[in-house]
Structures are given as C-alpha cells and as structure tokens.
Amino acid sequence: MKLSIKVLLFSIGILVDMSLCMCQGNQYLNTFEAVWNKVNDTYYDSTFGGYNWNSAHDRYLPQITVVGNDQDFYRLVNRMLWELNVSHANLIPPGNLARSEPLVCAEGSPGLDLRLLNGEAVITSVKSGSPSWEAGLRPGYVIEAVDKIPVKQIMQEAELLMRPPYNCRGCTGIFTKAILSRIYGAPGTEVLITYSEDRGEKSDTTIMRTKRSGAAVGPNGILYLAMDFEAKLLENGIGYIRLNTFQQPLAPMISNAIKSMGNVTGIIFDLRGNAGGEIEEMPDLFLNERSLLFLRRSRNGETKMFFDPAEDAYKGPLVLLIDQLCGSACELFAGCLQAAGRAVVIGERSPGAVMESDMKVFLNGSILMYPVAQLIVPDGTVLEGRGVVPDIEVELDREMLLKGVDSQINAAIRYLEKEEKK
Secondary structure: OOOOOOOOOOOOOOOOEOOOOOOOHOOOOOOOHHHHHHHEEEOOOOOOOHHHHHHHHHHHHHHHHHOHHHHHHHHHHHHHHHHOOOOOOEEEEEEEEHHHHHHHOOOOOOOEEEEEEEEEEEEEEEOOOOOOHOOOOOOOOEEEEEOOOEEHHHHHHHHHHHHOOHHHHHHHHHHHHHHHHHHHHOOOOOOEEEEOOOOOEEEEEEEEEEEEEEEEEEEHEEEEEEEEEEEEOOOHHHHEEEEEEEOOOOOHHHHHHHHHHHEEEEEEEEOOOOOOOOOOHHHOOOOOOEEEEEEEEOOOEEEEEEEOOOOOOOOOOOOEEEEEOOOOOHHHHHHHHHHHHOEEEOOOOOOOOOOEEEEOOOOOOOOOEEHHHHHHHHOOOOOOOOOOOOOEOOOHHHHHHOOOHHHHHHHHHHHHHHHHHH
C-alpha cells in the first residue's frame, strides 16, 4: 500500500504558516483563530460528536483577548482542544516537542529507559556501553530524583498536562514521559541522577547525554526524530526486533534483519515505548495475504484500507510486545495485526491514542497537531480511548529486572516455544 497514513506521532509533510509569529497582543488572537479554524475545517466528524465547537470558541475568546504571556496562552488553547476528548489535538510551544515526546524527539540520551512500576520510576533497560551503563546503573534500580528534583514532584507538575485519552494508561504515560523528558536532553549535556538499588541508601551519579541516531526533518530541521533500532537472535532461534517509531527508513532495516536471521522459530517485535509515526510500509512486512486492516473515517467518508504482503514478507509466528507508552500508529499496527489473527499481542494494554492527524507549524516554531480521521479495525472496534488489549497480559516486575530478567520478553519466548511444540 503506497498511501501515506499519518497516524502520527509525526509526519515529515508539515505545513508552515508564514503569516503568524507568536509575540503578544493581537498575535495571540490571530493564532487562536488559526487553531480554531484549522480544527473546524478538518476535524473528522463535522458534527463534532455533538460537542459545540462554536461555543468553545466563544467561551475561550474573551480569555484569549486578555492573556498576558505565552504560558497562559498555550494553556488556554490546549484546554479548549482537549475538550474534544480525542488524542492528537495539541498546540506545542516552540522547542517543547522533545519534552512532550522524549522517547522519539529527544536528541540526546544517557542510554537508559524506565517505566512506572507500583508508583516508582524503575529503570527497565540500560544500553550496554552507554554512559548510564558505565556509571553503574542497571535494570531494576529506582530513580529517586533528576537534577535534584524529586520524581514525585515531577509527577505532580505533570498533572497539569493531563490530556486525552483520559484513562489510567494515558496518565501513566504522561507521568513517565515527564520523568524521561528531564533525563533525556541535548547531546553533550549532563544530568544528575539520584537512584537507589534496593529502596534503601540513595546514590548520585552525573551522566553525559550522547547523541541518538536519527534525523532532523521538516522546515529548517524543526523536528528531530530519533530512530532506535535493535535486531538480534535470542535463545532457541527466536528473532527479536525493537524500534521506537514507525518511519520509512526503518522498513528496509526490518526486512534485512529478518532475512539475516534465517529460519527462525518466531519473531518478537518489541513495540514498547513506540510513539507511532507512519504505518505505510510496516504491515506489508508481516502479512500472509492481502488484508483489510482498518477503516479510515473522515469528513470525506469512509475508506477501506487494504494492505498487500511484501514479496519477502515474514509469514512465521509473530509476537508483538506493547505497553502503556505505545501510541498512535504503533497501536494501530498492533491492533490490526491482532484483529487479523496475524500476531499475538503480549504485555500491557495501550492507552488508546489512535487518531490520524496532521501538523501545522507556525513561523515562531509552535506546532499544532490536529486530528483528521478516525481509524477503526474491521470488526468495528474503535481503538481511540480503548487501546489494544493484549492476548496475554504481563507486567514488568522490579525484582525480576534486578535479576536481569524482562518478564514480558520471557513471556513472549515461552509462548513461541510452546507454539513450536504443537
């Protein structure tokens, strides 16, 4: 299928509005009107699901006319957008994209990842040879503070950023990204991590952030897309592939990795923390036959989206790992292959941030993300707000991480081994 389905996180095809530059006074009003009109003209449902979008304009306009600073302006506009109660509706201040989506937009990283487990910020992986690894950080350790700011305080501040989908998975994702946004940052800068190994004595370590593989895209390189890719053979001939985003350059890398693995028992496709991207070529790599994967519903009607298998498509056993930080095209990919019976999904239920969206970049660098289509799997399930429910639910366990064991990967290995014996 050669249609660009921008179930964003991000699309490289970005609109730039040269007429607007955020300053103050009338520029706040002009930008507010531009945001409202763009949504009014492109929202997938012309009835807005019964929500009075005109009334929203009239309610927020008086507040916008007297707003005195950028912070209050963005807060008001986003409050209006979030009343739509759908994902992918957000006005992002200039330079804030990496803070909003650190897993894919932060240019530098100390080489670790984390998740909230029972309310604690637990390190879930550390890249071998990275600054975090050299500093002695390991999976299972608990991060207590970042640059002397307690994790609990970071989470409290993040409560002000709560946006759709309004569910516990979405909230967990926002909290986790808020912590990661302080750990990730510009390459060559340092971050002070306060951590504990066993919930006892705390230790401090200062770690350098190194540049992640990726590319600057969009006008004047306004977006940096980090592309983390890993492929290897696990025990018993099981292939393992992990990526943090869906972007076109990764498709041939996946295909080549599968070929290099040879005759594998099965493949684990690790999508945990994958923020989305463009779904265009990804399903083709795993389909057995031409398949209707989802329906696209916009103001122009409903379109059935069929995908054909690639010539070298992998057709063996497939496990998809997902978690609460999966989003957008990642959720659509997992939900479609699950519904088609092509893959077994293992892990944690995803948040349900599954709208097709587009972006508009204002001259000052602020970015409007706006939804343009609803995406539905063939059985009629709307993933937006619902998320993808795993076939086998498995949570990460801190005690197992301390022993070097990823319980979700372990569950995937056990499943594939059991399937091989059938």
